[in-house]
Amino acid sequence: MNKTVSEAIEYRRSVRIFKDQDLDTEKVKECLVNASLAPNSSNLQTWEFLHITDKKTIKSLAKACFNQNAAKTANQLVVFVVRQDLWKKRAQSNVDFLNSVFDKQNEKNTEKRRSAALKYYKVAIPTMYTNFFGILGLFRYMFFNIVGLFRPIFRQVRYSDMRIVSHKSTALAAQNFILSMAEIGYDTCAMEGSDTTRVKKILKLPSSVEINMIVGCGVRHEKGIYTERYRIPFDQVYKEV
Ligand SMILES: Cc1cc2nc3c(=O)[nH]c(=O)nc-3n(C[C@H](O)[C@H](O)[C@H](O)COP(=O)(O)O)c2cc1C
Incomplete structure (x- = not known):
């Protein structure tokens, strides 16, 4: 049975080492359909999701992600692209x-x-x-x-403000994706650590677009989660006003 939202949130961790196991591409694609249902500013949907399944491209992208394990061992990658230009x-x-x-x-x-x-x-x-x-x-x-x-x-009316707005919306889509993956027992690692110029070149994207994040996807290896979960005590970040 699939997990509830709370169970998926609890299950999700940033996994840095994935097992050598293939994901069902169609299932990952369904999680990206869920990504497209995220709330977004003015419903402009200024995003694009590049689902990378080609091994050669994954290898090139892993290199552009500084050969991080989360990219290097990923079975698939998803590049969340901000398309403010559209x-x-x-x-x-x-x-x-x-x-x-x-x-x-x-x-x-x-x-x-x-x-x-x-x-x-x-x-x-x-x-x-x-x-x-x-x-x-x-x-x-x-x-x-x-x-x-x-x-x-x-007040947020400059083009640079709109850029932040597009990133917010795209990040919400990425979170929908990440939780949908967790729901079906698939793992992910969000990454901002990449050479975005190289990423855009590999994916033949226009230079004007921006990379929001790259998400490594796979099934968690037993050593794939580096530490137990740490969060700042909730009473330090929560205020009822
Ligand atoms: C926008 C964003 C960028 C991140 N970039 C990286 C990254 O480049 N490499 C990495 O290993 N983890 C990256 N992470 C994962 C965080 O380090 C991780 O979410 C955080 O340490 C909390 O751990 P948890 O996800 O297991 O709860 C990123 C997460 C987010 C949301």
Whole structure:
């Protein structure tokens, strides 16, 4: 039987040595479908999941991950890529989707609701994501901070802020993936330790995209977990306000 969410959270550890055992590629792919269901900013889904099963590519990527055991012994790898550059395309997909939803409705306020929803993707999103050598972002930042003197306003409006937003969303997708793998008894190790320029070159990715993390995947070797789990005492990180 599959694990509950709490059981999967408890089971999951960063595994650095994997057994020489093949994973079922289809099952790993299903975990990536779960990744795509993660909450994400504005539903723009500015991510891409590269599921690496080719042994030669795993070897090259392991080298770009500084030959860490978690990459070197992995049966498969998943590269979580931040595709902030695709924001226009993804906004248009949302526009098309919303139009298809509203086309099926025929209520009194359907057109009003359609117009409000589309305005978000046609006006608000381009306002936030359009970047002209950082100049527009700086202008937005100054403008929003002046308005913010008088009323609550969203402050993270620079292109660099949007970059963080895309990384947050992609990391949530990665966590969905990692827990889905744990649910079925598969192991993972999230890695930020890599030469991202080399990683992008190996995967023929445009230089403008960013690597969020690379996840080593396999089945835990008995020596694959290096220490018992350590966490800062909960009362030091938890505050009820
Ligand atoms: C964003 C991120 C980057 C990480 N990078 C690496 C890495 O490059 N190499 C590695 O061995 N572990 C890496 N880890 C794993 C952490 O070291 C690990 O999660 C932490 O020590 C807690 O241990 P646990 O995952 O077993 O609970 C990374 C984890 C995260 C979330």
